[in-house]
Structure formats: structure tokens, C-alpha cells
Amino acid sequence: MRTIDDFPLPAGEDWEDLFTLFLSLDNHKKRPDKEWYAKVKVVLDKIGHEQYLDVTVNWLIAKCEQLQRNIKRLDEFLKKSWRFRLHEDFPLTQRMEKVLENQRPAWVDVVLGTEYYYTKENPLYLRDGYYYFYTLGGRIIRGTLHTNMILENEVLYDMMDVLMRLAPEVTMDILHIYRNRDAAFAVPRLMIVRDAIRHKTYRRAVDTAIAKFGDKTNKTSGAEAMKERFIPDMDFNNRHQLLVKDGSYAMGIDLMLAGPEIVLLENGVPAIKVPAAVKKELTERFKVFQKKHKEISAHYTLQKNRLEEIYRHNREWLYENWEPYYITHPFVGALGKQLIWEFVNGDQSTTAICRKGTFVNSVGEEVNWVEEPDTIVRLWHPAKATAAEIADWRNYCIQHKLKQPFRQAFREVYRLNDNHNNWSVDHFEGHVVKQRQYNALCKMRGWSTGDFRHEHTNIKLPAYKLTAYLCIADVWYDSLSNGDHLQVTGGVDFEGKGYSGNMEDIPPVILSEVLRDVDMIVSVSSIGNENKPVTEVMEKARTYYEDYTKRSLSPIGIVRRDILQLLLPHMVYSDRFRIDDQYVHVTGTLANYNIHIATGQATNVATGLGVHIAPSFSRNAGLFLPDEGDIMLTVILSKANFLAEDDLIADEHLLQRIKYTSHRS
Template identity: 30%
Template sequence: MFDDLRAHLAALDGPWPTRKRPIATRTATARPGPAAAPPTDDGAPGAPGVPEPTGVPDVPAHGLGGDGSLARDVGGYQAVLTIEDPLTVRLTYVGADGYPLPTVPGALKVPHAAEIRELKALAKGVRGTLADERARAEALMAADGRSWRHGAWRREWLDHPVSGAVARGLIWEFQDPDGVWHAATPGESVLVTVDGRALPVPADAAPVRLWHPARARPAAVRAWRDFVIDNRMVQAFKQAFREVCALGPDEEGALRSDRFAGHIVRYARLRELFRERGWRPDHRGRLHGGAPPAARRVLGGGWRAVLHYDPAEAAGQGDRVVTGHVRFERRDRRHWSRAGLADAPPLVFSEAMRDVGLFVDAASIAADPDWPDGEDRHHLHYRREAAFGRPGAAAEARRAALERILPRTRIADRCALGDRFLDVRGELRTYRIHLGTAHVRMEPEGTLLRVVPSRRKGQSGLFLPFEDERLSLILTKAVLLAADHKITDEPLLRRIRTGL
């Protein structure tokens, strides 16, 4: 089956533009935007007249040049270390023929072993710093009032060899003298707006902040998503396609949210996600013989989100927990006091609830690829309901990406995108791929089709606007099933033909 997948993945490589960084074409005109952000607790400027914050992080440059690269001569070769984009650091060796080699040439391994080890260690250090800068930038998405002076922003972010690779893949907002914010991304020596115009160079004292879709109009969000796709813009994290969680009508005036309560998730996977997203679980919970367990994440402006969860009730389910309610706390000097959902700043609320939604999306047993073939039959009703139920915000982001990706593929005429499913018309059957779990149903009887493709990264060569394993899985399955008559994997083919 894996050979079938690799053979059909080429169908996804559509007519993409070749450039990765946009180039402005004409002068921008001012457009109204959100109001200026207030100053933060740490003195970060939200408006002219506020002093610059102290404590600028000392981010190592690792000896890289302004373009994020470094070259050294090693025994007749030139070793080139380059930050290609916010996610990729490449170390290559260029010989006399001018072609880069991704591995160490045999002629260098013994006589230049010490230099090779030093270069590998340097590449590892650059990757670590780049990962730290990605995390630092994404943490700003919850900091509603965090901003810089334009001059300081250039020094701290744009002109830094490592931080600049992160900054150039993101969307920022720049405030003009009238207090209007304009969104733009760094291009080739200019700031480029969503319509491809050059934003006038801001004054050194002009405030700069990170763009968040929760502050933008829906039309602007859609335009930036198109921009990211059209320019193959590699973002350090999901920004343009970021999930936005707003306060619901039933949550106004409430002290807790049950929006994500009642989901059964794998505890080991949940703990991994806690570490990745900066949540700290309480080890004294019922899972360990104490009070009800919870995990907490400290966000910007003295706010903290709390997620409660409990062990699954079914016997022998020690590795599974049931998600509970989410609440917010505000720092009062040394203590935390409970606050209402509506009291939390919109970006704090959105980022915290987004995290919990991602926990459910990634750790729910409904997304288990072994379902329903596993030995455990507990919680079967939940699995059946959640596996093909109404998807969450993460699935909505996948849908938005698929809307822009599918028309560029060779299977576009065989696909139809709905609210919950991607429908794929093959030669033998029609298939429905769920946008939340990536599970497949065969029409017309709705039988589950278990398809487990290869998980090797980078084999399709398809540009995706953000890293999401399930989005890749949906596209991979769609390509395979659109040409179901060419499948050579006999067990899979028998399952498809059953009932025909």
C-alpha cells in the first residue's frame, strides 16, 4: 500500500509560485485597523511616549551573517550552514563542481573529523536557538499589549541572524502617527501588505506588534491566508490559519467553560502536549491519590488558565482521562484568584481555549488509527460519536487550508469539501474523509475504511501552510482513494470491493 501512496503523491504537486518571500509592487494606502494596544505590566510600549521595555533577550547569533548563513573552507570543500526558513537549518558541503552535498564527503571524514564535529555541533546549536525563537514568538500571541518601537523591533527581531528568520515568516502590525494599525510582512527590504503594496517605512518610535487573527476582520484573515498560500510563505507557527476561540453566548457571565468537557483522551499523549504548550499538570490529582487533577498555563498580563480532568471510569483505563471544565485565574500580587470567563482578555481566552481544543483533537481516542480494531471496547459509544461528529476549531483551520490547496491539485475535480468531510470520488467508490479525525467512510452504506499510510515526512513535496500531521494524512488518503482502481494492496482493495 505504501508504494501506492508514494506513486500517487505526485498528484498533489500543483502549479505553485517559486518565490517564498513576497516582493512589494506599489505604494500602500492607509486602511483603518484596530485601536492601539495599551501598555503592558512590564512597561512594553503600546503607544508613543512609553519607554522601551528592559530585559531584551540575549539571543546567540552563532557567528552567522545577516542572511542567516555561514561558510567555512574544509579540505577543498566549502561547508555552508544556512537557515533556509523558520523551520529548517541545513548544513551542506560544496565541492569544486558547485553542487551541494547533504552529507559529509568521504574525503573529509578522517582528516577533518574535528572540524566536522564542530560544524555538526554548531548546526545543532542553531536549530536549538531557532526553536527557542519560534516558541518565544508564538508566546506573544497571547500577549495583547506587547509591542516594540520599530527601531528596537528591527534590532531584536528583523536584523538578527536567527530571530530574523522567524520574523520574516510572520505578519506584524505597524502603527501610523494617526494611531491606525497596518498589517504587513517583511519582504525584500520592504514591508509588504496583504495586497502586495509596500508599507511606508515606519518611524523608529512607531509601535510594532504581532498580528493576531482575533483582532482582524474576517475578510482580512481570508486575504492573509490566500497570501500565505500564494507566496508559499513558511511561518514559524500557525498564524494566518490560527484557530480563534471567542466567548460563547452560554459562557458570558460564567466562571467556567464546559466547551471541551467529556472527551476521553490518552493520558500519556496529553502529558506530552502539556509540555509542548507550556501547561503544568498537578501531580497530586486523583490519578495520584489526591485532589481533582488539573493543568495550568500562565499567559500574558498576569492571567492563568486551568484545565480540569479526571480518570476514565471504565475499569483498567488508567491510561485515559476525561476532560473537564476550563476556568481562568488572575494574579493578585502573590496569589491567584478566580475570574469570570468574560473578564479574561480576548487573546488570553482564545489562546487558552485553542490549546485545550488541540489537546482534544490530538489526544482523543476517537482519532486513534487502530479504532475499532483494538482490543479495548470501552467507550465505544463516545468513539463512534466523536470519530465522525462535528469537528472543532482545528478541523476548521484544515478546511480553510484545503479550500486553497485542493484547486491546485490534479484531484480537484474529484473532491468536494463540506463542513465535516472531504468527499472524494474514486472509480470504485465515493469516500468521506472526516476533517477532525481523518477517518474514512465508504458510501453508500457508511462502512469504515481503515487506511494507514506511511508517516514519513517530506515525501510529497507539497507546500502546506502549517505543520499538521492530520492535514497531511487527509490529503494523502484523498490522493490514494481518488485513484482507487490503481490500488495494488490486496487487503485494502478487498475491503473497498466488499459489498459492491
């Protein structure tokens, strides 16, 4: 049997004809026309659909595995080589040559005669196009994918979804194929794949494709409207549960109670102890759903992120259209019932949350009028609320132990000049950040990092017709950290239709969301978070490094401090804790300590020396947290509990250090 690019080509003129059609797909900007599909259908009917799929699917699986290996090897090489690169292009080594040779047949160089370069998001990229489309393997992949326009085979659809994750350059071909299917089939699959695609251009292409199934006049709201219409219920009931029962006991997932985690219940509440025989029986019966647990967890995260992105999309609904998707839906309803919503009907307006089948405001009073069909509903944002209203909702969450799917009641609020908290937008200028970490955080938050110097870091906000920018004022090469680069942040700015250059004209919700992103990116990637001697910091950055903890807290730190003030009085050692503007002060038996609210760094008060503790989140077991949006908060609580009982420390090295520093004082 002959092979073409590892494809085991069976003998016969029909297969020859089919591959001739595959190899004609040499232009990545064009999709096959009706004549191409008609010819392929005739050939497939001659070969036989089952025989064709037997050969093709196995080859596609092997090809996906090869792509995955190549991408991983290339990523590892680039990571290891970066510190030697500096500002010049590094020479190809034998390892790199092998990777390129594995991905690119030698004849492509002869045919194209052009220069290639590779990136983490798209390692199959060519300056003049996508080289993979010109190779034999690329044409065969495109051909096999387009046969599914005719076959509509479930396994090939699964392979299409895998390829969109591994090689996003085939995205446009796959979207072309999905457009041939109805929305109920295509949209749920595209929603899942969309968040797994790292390249933003292709994510936007998926959004556009989803929108075309619905409202073609508004691509942004159209895509979001289609996403909410086709959210699967994942077999959950109308109480947002997926359970198997045995008398008063149950096992499974209760989204309202514990999110996507598997729980054991007795009479609807977490079971303290379950008879062994009952537990065994429940476990056996739940196995059929256990296989779906990973998929359910991924879907929960997907929907949680989609709901939080509503702030960027500026959505609103009529109540009658909103309720089926966000309250009564078997899956998403569990998330919607844990969020605060804004309701407006004529002269009436309020904020409320759905509890036990009815809507209540921040003081627990029922609000019945919100359920009128023509009531306008929006996701509540604290940037539009008064300080008193924010405080009421935060107290409500604490009192009712309401754990929200993402930070909302305790969401950081950013205003241009917040005199009360001694904060302004200039807070983000002049920070020294680690370039690679900054780059990764930007991508995580949906920002584009632009060119090498990241001078045009930006995020597009089509719902507001705006683009936000975070400037980089300077880039330094840090010889003390294996060739990493440091960046100095500049200012934040906007541009867009109707924007006059005055940030006061920016709607408060999107202004707050953009500045929140910037705060997270800058505060996490700042070198000020590192625990190392100042002598290990490059000389230009030492003043910033030493002064970092003296800076006033940003809204992230301010909200963290507010939550700590609410939680610490309820902790076992509450009498040993005190909070001021920037520190949690801990009174231990052996020494007194300060924990910085922004960085989580602990120091001995008497000496100013750091006390390095590995955080253990088990120390916070049983402590209610209003959301999971702040890892540093859990780190601070863990360290506070640990240092409050320093006389119980078993680590001899740490214990001797504390005793030594205390004795020196």
C-alpha cells in the same frame, strides 16, 4: 586511594580539608557564604587548580552517567508498573528495591527515618526535602559545583548545564553560581538549558534568574527582554545564511529558504544537479560547520518557540528597539521576516510583513511609515483581526508560498460564541480522554496537571495576572485497555486579579490561546481518534465513541478544512476531491471514500467500513504547506492522494478489502 561515594579521594590533608567543607553543605535551602568560599579558595590554591579539575571532572562525568541510568530505569519501572497500580500504592519489587538502593545509601534511612517517593520529573525527591542533598554524593556534587564560583572553568560550566537537565534539584545552586558571571556569558547558556528542564518550578526559577540580569521590576518581561538581547548569531551573515561557496554553487544553511536544513544551491536557489567534484569540495569545506548543525537546529527550535510564546507574554516594543532583534539579527531575523506584525503610530495602524527589505501589507502594498523609531510593534494575532483581514493574509501566504515558522496566518481563532462556525466554548465539555496522553500533552503545552484526578489542571499567565483552568468531571478505570484510566472533561474557567467571572472580559488574544491549548489537548487525547471496534471500548464510553465524528468541528478542524479548500484545487487529482462541513470526499476508480477532517479516519462510502492506510508523507512531496503546525493535515492529504488512485494500490490485502466492500454494495 580511598573513595567516598565513588570519588577517588587523593591522599593529603588538603583534600581532607576540602571534603570536610563539601560535607558541610547539608541544607539544600542555603547557599555557601563568603567564609565558605574563602576557605575553599585557600585549599584549592594548595591542591592546585589543574590537579583538582583532573580528579573532579572525571568523577562528575561518571556521576552524571549514573544519574541518567537511574532515572531511565526508574521511568521504565513506573511505566510498566502503572497498569497494576490502580488507586493503591504498588508494593516494591526486587527491581524497584535495587533502583532505590542504587540511589540512596542505607545510612540515609537511619539518619532521616522518613518516607520517600519518586516522580518522573524529579526522581530524587523526599517528602521533607531533597534527600540527595543529605547523602555523601549529594554534598560532594554541591561542593564541586560551588568551586566553580572560584575557578570559572568552562568544562565545569558544561557539567553544570548537564546536571540541570538530569537532576533539577541542583538548579538553585547552579543559578547562584551563574549570578556571579556577566549577562553576556550566563543568559545564552541559561536560555538553552531552560527549555530542557521538565520541571516547571525550576523553569520559572531560570526565568527569574535571567530577569535579574535586566529589569528587576517585571520578572516576566524582564526575562524575555534579556533573552532577546543575548541571542547568539551562530556565525550566520546578515542574509541569514551560513554557506561555503565554489563559484556559482554553495552549500550550507539558508534560514529564509529552508530553515535549519542543509541545502545545495546554484545561484542562490536549490540546485537541481551539482558536479560531483564541486559537491565533494563543498562537503569538505562545510565540515567545520557540520559539527554545529545539531546545535543550530536546536537553537532554531528554541527561538521559534520563544517567538510563539510572545502571545502569552503580551509583549510590545518601539520600532527602534524591536528591529535589531527581530529583523536585522543574523539568526532570529529570518524568523521575524516570515511573521506578520502589527504597527501603530498615532492615528496610523496596519499589519505588515518584511519582504526583500521593505514592509508590505496583506495586498502587497509598501508601508513606509512603520519604520519610524517611535512606532509601536506587536506580534499580530488573528483573534484581533476581521475575517476579511485574516483571509487576505492567508491568501498572501499561499500566493507567495510563505512558510511561517509557526502557525500564524492560519492560526485557529477561538471566540466565546462563534455562530458562523457553529462553535462555542462548551465544545470542550464531556470529552472522554486517555489520562496518560492527556497528562503528557498538558506538560508539552506548559500546563500543570495538578493532583491524581487532574481536577486543577491549570496554566499561570503572569503577564495577564490570570490563571486558566480545565476541569476534569470524572475518572474511569478502563479494564479493556491494560489498566489505563479515562477522564471526562469539564469546563474551562479563569481566575485572577480583576477577573469578574465573565469570560468576555478576558483579552481576546490570551482567551484564544488558552482555548487553543485546550482544544489541542482534548482533541489529540480523545478516545474518538482510535480505530477499533466499539466492542473494545468500555461500556460507559461507547456512546461518546460512536458519536465523536458527528460532533461539529472545533476551530482546529475548521482551519484544517479552510487550508484543504485552498490546497486541494492545486493537487493532481483535484477533480476527484470535494469538501463539506466535516469530510473530504474522494472519488476513486474502485470505490468512493470519506476522510473525516477531525480524525483523519477513512471509510468506504458504500459500506461505512474503515479503510486503514498507513500515511506516507512522501505522497505530499512538492505540495506547499503554509506551516508545519498540523500533522493531521498532512495525514489527510496523504490518504486523499492514495485513495484517488486506488487502482494503483499494490497491497493485495487492502486491495481485496476495497474490492470486497465495493462488491457488497
